Amino acid sequence: MHKFLYYILPLLLMLAGATSCSSDDGPDAPPEPSVSVSRTVLVYMIANNNLGSSYHSDERDIQEMLKGVEGGKLNNGRLLVYHNRPNNNSAYPPQLLDITEHGPKELKAYTDAGGICSVSPERFREVIADMKRLAPADDYALVLWGHGNGWIISPGDIKSRSFGPDDSTWISVPAMAQALEGERFQFIYFDCCLMGNIEPIYEIRHLTDYIVASPTQLGIDGMPYDMNVPMFFKELPDLVQAAKNTFDSYHGSMNQMCVIDTRHLDDLAAASREIFSTLSRYPSANEINTLQKLGKYTYSMLRYDATIAHDMDQYMELLCTTAGTPDLLTKWRETLDKTVVYKATTKTSIDFPAFSITRYCGLGSYVICNADDITFREYDTLAWWTDVVSAAPAYSVK
Incomplete structure (x- = not known):
């Protein structure tokens, strides 16, 4: 008996020690990594604003996601939601959820201590x-x-607006691009307004092959997750069908959608730069007024409501007509056709219901009317300005 204890006691002590070390991690220790799957889609949900507190859109969309994963539609994938919950505080901290056929499972809770939101x-x-x-x-x-x-x-300014807000704090697209530098996504889907314009899309082009977005405002319901989640988890994501699902879900009410192949954006930038390099004067007010308006940005601290989205094709057409360079427009349009995989529009937009949409190439663009527009809301810090628009001799900043 003593000989048996002589051999077994050290083994029991080792097991006890291992158990003790494991328990030292505590209940808040992060879970161990999971087995690798084919695709993980992360919905980065910022709902600590009126979308969550007033409209409860976050709760409805999570319910749609749960419906969308039923019947094996994840196709050996994972759907995660980073849920920045409304009324965010210690009782409702942000959480990382795993959306499964058996319901949502919390993987991690976060703290906003130290000014991190x-x-x-x-x-x-x-x-x-x-x-x-x-x-x-x-x-x-x-x-x-x-x-x-x-x-x-x-x-x-904490109200710098591109994406958000968590309470009153936003992140700009350049800051987002810098934060995600080095990452690579199969696709990025903007379930939010006004991101289907060349400036934000060009800023994040190196992060993904495809972008789904709208150059104008969308309705409060956003995308139909129950229909789109299965599209995301096909072997090759069916982003065109996902964009169609979103467009059709509004049943004809005002909205616009596009799918962009970012692999052609550098070529589109080069073709656009050629056009801007011929521009010797600012377009006149009358010329600008002929352009199709798509989206605007309204904020009480602005000196005016800013139209930040005109139809890009019509804008390039105007510049080429002004400079007498139809060959450059033909080259540009050939590249645009490769860049815009899908586009759809209703007859009007939410921002400009009084104006019919007669031109829609799938991309919106900011239009510079005068010298003040170059620095408006730091436009001249964007990659699109630096790489493309600044080539215009008319826009040389003295």
């Missing part, structure tokens, strides 16, 4: 790292859920 670059990087650790996959995709305001930036 859900639209801070630090939180973006943290959540992406958690996604890769807790739901590793062959490839990843990102859905950005919240309010969108295109490329709008404001220096040193």
Whole structure:
């Protein structure tokens, strides 16, 4: 008996020690990584605003997601939601959810201590790292859920508007692009307004092959997740059908959608730069008034309501007509056809219901009317300005 204890006691002590070390991690220790799957889609949901507190859109969309994953529609994939909940505080911290056929499962809770909020670059990087650790996959995709305001930036102002807000804090598209630098997504779907314009799309082109977005405002319901989740998890994501599902879900009420192949955006930028390089004067007010308006940005602190989206094809047509360069327009349109995979529009837009939409190429563009427009809301800090628009001799900043 003593000989048996002589051999078995050390083994029992080792097991006890291992158990003790494991329990030291505590209940808040992060779960172990999961087995790798084919694709993980992360819905980055910013609902600590009126979308959550007033409309409860976050709750409805999560219910739609649960319906969308039924019957094996995840296709050996994972659907995660980073849920920045309304009335965010210690009782309702942001959480990372795994949306499964058996219901949502919390993978991690977050704290906003130290000034880190859900639209801070630090939180973006943290959540992406958690996604890769807790739901590793062959490839990843990102859905950005919240309010969108295109490329709008404001220096040193927490109300700098591009994507958000978490309470009153937003993140600009350049800051988002920098936060996600080095990441690669199968696609990025903007379930928010005004992001289907060339400026924000060009800013994040290196993060993904495809972008789904709208250059104008969308209705409060956003996309139909029950219909689109299965599209995201096909072996090759069916983004055109997902965009069609969203467009059709509004049943003819005002909206616009597009699917962009970012692999042609550098060529589109080069063709656009050629056109801008011929521009020797600002377009006149009468010329600008002929352009199709798509989306605008309204904010009480602005000096005026800013039209930040005109139809890009018509804009390039105007510039080529002004400069007498029809050959450049033909080259540009050939590239546009490769870039815009899908586009759909109703006859009017939410921002300009009084104007019929007669031109819609799938991309919106900001139009510079005078010297003040170059620096308006830091437009001249965008990559699209630096790489493309600044080539115009007329826009040389003295």
